Amino acid sequence: MRRLLIALIACLLAARVGANEAAPASADPALEARVMQIAAELRCLVCQNQTLADSNAGLALDLREQMRTMLREGADAAQVRRFMTDRYGDFVLYRPPLKATTLALWFGPLALLIGGIGVLWAVLRRRNRLGAEHFEPEVIDTTNEGVTT
Amino acid sequence: MKRWHLIAPLVLFVLLAAFLWRGLRLDPRELPSPLVDKPAPAFSLTRLDDASRTIRRDDMLGKVWMLNVWASWCEACRTEHPTLVGFAKTGTVTIVGLNYKDTRPEGLGWLARFGDPYAMSLFDEKGRVGIDFGVYGVPETFVIDKQGVVRFKLIGPLTPELIATKIQPLLKSLGDA
Numbered sequence: 001m002r003r004l005l006i007a008l009i010a011c012l013l014a015a016r017v018g019a020n021e022a023a024p025a026s027a028d029p030a031l032e033a034r035v036m037q038i039a040a041e042l043r044c045l046v047c048q049n050q051t052l053a054d055s056n057a058g059l060a061l062d063l064r065e066q067m068r069t070m071l072r073e074g075a076d077a078a079q080v081r082r083f084m085t086d087r088y089g090d091f092v093l094y095r096p097p098l099k100a101t102t103l104a105l106w107f108g109p110l111a112l113l114i115g116g117i118g119v120l121w122a123v124l125r126r127r128n129r130l131g132a133e134h135f136e137p138e139v140i141d142t143t144n145e146g147v148t149t
Numbered sequence: 150m151k152r153w154h155l156i157a158p159l160v161l162f163v164l165l166a167a168f169l170w171r172g173l174r175l176d177p178r179e180l181p182s183p184l185v186d187k188p189a190p191a192f193s194l195t196r197l198d199d200a201s202r203t204i205r206r207d208d209m210l211g212k213v214w215m216l217n218v219w220a221s222w223c224e225a226c227r228t229e230h231p232t233l234v235g236f237a238k239t240g241t242v243t244i245v246g247l248n249y250k251d252t253r254p255e256g257l258g259w260l261a262r263f264g265d266p267y268a269m270s271l272f273d274e275k276g277r278v279g280i281d282f283g284v285y286g287v288p289e290t291f292v293i294d295k296q297g298v299v300r301f302k303l304i305g306p307l308t309p310e311l312i313a314t315k316i317q318p319l320l321k322s323l324g325d326a
Contacts, residue, residue, distance in 0.1 A: 045180075045285035058250065059285055062276050087283035089183045 017058045035067045038077050042084055051094070155258075156291045182283055182302040189216075189293050190281035195254050197270035204271055205299060213323045214243040215316075216281060216291040217267070217307075220251045221259035223287040229306035230263050237266030242320055246270030249279045249287055292316065294323050304311055 017041050039053035046057040052064060075083075084092045096102045184190075189206055196202045213237060217233060219226040237244050244265035248256045260270070274277055282291065285304075292301040301310065301319055 047194060059276075066277075066280060086183060087280060088285065089180055089283075091180050 025065050031068060031071055034077075035064055036073055038067060038080050039064055042081070043094060045088055045092065052092075179304055182299075184283055184289070184291075184299045185302055187299060189291070189297050189299050192271070192278045192281065194247075194271040194273055194278060197246070197253060197260075197272040200253070200272070204269065209245070209293065210297050211295055212243060213292070213294055213320060214245055216245050216247055216282075216293060218247045218249050218282070218284050218287050218289040219270075220249045220287050221255040222251065223249075225286045225306050227263070229288050229308075230266075232307050232309055232312070233266040234264040235309075236316075238308070241317065243268045247278065247282070247284075248272050249284060250274065250276040292319055292323070 036053045040051050042052040042063075044050045044052050044055035044057055044060045046059050047055050050057075050060075052060050065085070066083075070080055071081065081093065090096055090102070096105060098106055191206045193203055193205045196204060197278070220228075233244065244267050246269070248270045252274075256272070260267075271278070276284070282289070283302075287323065288303075288306055290303040290307055291299055294300050300323060301315065307316075314326075
């Protein structure tokens with residue numbers, strides 16, 4: 001918990017520091033746009049709920065610089081992503097890849113939905129087959145009490 | 150059938166509670182490193198105390214060693230440092246420091262003040278080698294075996310408990326390999 005708090009403060013400080021100095025953006029706007037486009041789908045490991053594009057933490061600045069260098073040398077987006085996952089794992093990807101360890105992540109919600117529909121269907125079907133004696137008789141309210149207008 | 154109806158919510162509740170309880174204990178900053186059981190990334194860095202001496206990954210082949218990433222600006226490294234100094238005195242393993250995004254005078258000053266547990270420190274001024282090692286939260290510690298394969302990675306400060314329960318058993322198993 002304390003580490004989390006420290007990380008949070010570090011992120012806030014980093015954001016403040018970043019605000020004071022101009023980000024070392026490259027002179028080439030097209031390259032910068034590509035860096036930002038790829039970085040928008042990568043997680044900043046220091047501030048875990050920010051993308052690499054949003055974050056001004058030291059590591060995010062370094063990694064963006066690294067991406068610039070790679071793109072300038074002709075790497076494509078897939079190679080840049082590979083560079084990141086080789087070092088930091090699939091966790092850096094905001095779109096996790098589909099593989100054995102992420103099956104539950106991808107299909108868990110669908111399985112829950114289907115399971116829920118199944119249970120609902122079974123309950124309704126059973127109820128449908130029950131005779132009227134299993135239910136409370138419908139009471140028709142004739143007194144008008146409790147009706148608010 | 151009737152009884153199952155009564156028990157189901159309880160089972161669901163216990164299951165949920167177990168998941169949440171476990172969740173409380175997980176540290177979201179601790180990620181499994183893709184580097185474990187892979188060859189350590191190649192590097193070529195100068196020593197912190199001697200800019201003319203270059204150390205490469207392959208210079209370290211043939212012995213088990215520990216890489217500890219630190220910086221003079223890193224608060225948690227201060228917390229960790231006495232543990233590391235104590236562990237170095239036991240002479241169990243060669244500890245190499247990776248001085249991460251620091252300056253030579255500040256790094257050396259820090260070691261002079263708080264003690265130097267490292268056989269040597271490598272100077273990674275721009276943090277480029279740190280990136281290759283997937284460093285994102287200093288201090289970090291790696292154990293690398295004789296074949297140059299990363300066998301263990303820790304994010305955050307080493308503690309005497311971690312050394313006793315994780316590092317020492319691992320070193321023992323690697324030493325004879």
